[in-house]
Amino acid sequence: MLSQKTRYTIRALQHLADLYPEGRAQMGEIAEAQNIPAKFLTVILSEMARAGIVLSQRGRDGGYQLALHPVDIRYGDIVRITRGSLALVPCASRYAHEKCDHCLPESECRLRALMLKVRDETAAILDSITLADPIEGVPEFIEDQL
Known part of the structure; x- marks a missing residue:
């Protein structure tokens, strides 16, 4: 989050x-x-x-x-600057890697493998969108979607 x-x-x-x-x-x-x-x-x-x-x-x-042209500022960079990582768990972070407490060895942890895929897909999306890219309208919130 x-x-x-x-x-x-x-x-x-x-x-x-x-x-x-x-x-x-x-x-x-x-x-x-x-x-x-x-x-x-x-x-x-x-x-x-x-x-x-x-x-x-x-x-x-x-x-x-x-200070930079909006096309040179990627959303992924903004998240990394403010949050430190795009990863949802510390063991899946590329630049701020930490072993998780109370976990399996990293080579055996399927949750880590999943979170590495999530991190990579998230990075691919956020690093492909810049402040110069238009972000179209926000869809209406419908409670039935929950």
């Missing part, structure tokens, strides 16, 4: 992508438009600036803008 931080980060970066290349947004504008708490947004934008994704400019005409 995506953390709230990751979801907020994606929404903030989508907002900035909509303004690219010339637009700049102030923090309050992003917070209000995307329903993100301002204190949380400060942390998120600082982290994205350190990662080279966002530029900030102080002053009256200041604000935040993407």
Whole structure:
């Protein structure tokens, strides 16, 4: 499951992508438009600036803008920056691998084998979609689908 931080980060970066290349947004504008708490947004934008994704400019005409073209920012990278991994379990992580507590040896664990496939498919999808790609309308939620 995506953390709230990751979801907020994606929404903030989508907002900035909509303004690219010339637009700049102030923090309050992003917070209000995307329903993100301002204190949380400060942390998120600082982290994205350190990662080279966002530029900030102080002053009256200041604000935040993407440091890269939206086509160069993949959703998979955003998740990795904010979450550390695309894997659902630590033993399936490519870059933050850890052995699971209370588990079978990795070479025998079918759950790990399954989670490696899930991680690879998730990475393939998220790494193929960028902030420049249109994300079409959201389907209506229907309770009967549950």
